[in-house]
Amino acid sequence: MPQIALQGVRGGVGTTSLCAGLGWALAALGERVLLIDGSPVSQLGMHFNLPAQQENGWMKALCEGEAWQHSALRYPEGPDLLPHGVLSHQHALTITGQNAAIAAPLLQALPDLQARYQWIIFDLPADSLPWHETLYPKLDGILCVTQPDANCHLRLSQRRFPAGTRFIINQFNANSRLQQDLHQLWMASLTQLIPLLIHRDEALAEALMMKQPVGEYRPHALVSEEIITLANWLLLNLKGVRS
């Protein structure tokens, strides 16, 4: 059963919104999905109607020596969710420091979780944290979320990506000459670019304000249909990778 991560090539490309939408879409297609928020900003839960002031989460629990399982939540007709939790300044320093073992209890439980869920999806921040290094080898694939602009293009050409990374274009604006050009260039030069586009759509921007995944908030918006297509693409291309 696939275990994947969504990670933006930089912040602000819509990774968390896409992650919430994808989790919802896979659940709508009948899959059992667990979303794990790996970002210290801890915003994934807001897409599933968690209170904005909610501070609990799996990472916060681990930092405080408590059981991470207690932070798990179930969204009706949607995916299950592990929010990250808002960390104190001291704990934030712990996870950005060399303490890669901080996430170990959750990572060790992944084989058990795999027996319960068909999809485990991590939402990771663009800047890698030490505990990600122990996570990467356990993943069946990383979806690197990009947007066709100069900033992302530079990062794509400068950085090396872990093996098994696939790229997905988000927030595509068909009216932009620059975006059209970059899309064509990437199609020709970027191996492992998923041959789908997620267009820039106001519905995706509004979804977080409405505290819902976009597929639930606007099921017939272009972006919702495109995320369903992405979910189907993943089902066809990633399901059963490990078996």
Place this chain on the structure above:
Amino acid sequence: MQRGWKYFSTSFFCALAVILSLTLFYFWRTVMKNQNFYTSEAAEGDRQDDISALRDAFSLLSFRYVDIAREERLKEIVSRWPLLAETVLSQPEQPL
């Protein structure tokens, strides 16, 4: 009475035909939609265009094909934006 019945049955069959054709059209559209969808995953990990699909379908592994129009288009794109001219040359190989 007979005449009324005739009109009724004609209009009934007309309505039935319209409903049937609408249903058929709906199914056809759904099937077409799915076909479009499934073709997008044709060649995983490879460039996904018609030529690649043909090459795979007929096992033309040694078939050399250069899409000149595409090459020209890419050249134009790279020359249009100065930043691209610098980065395309230095682009590292993406791992598979």
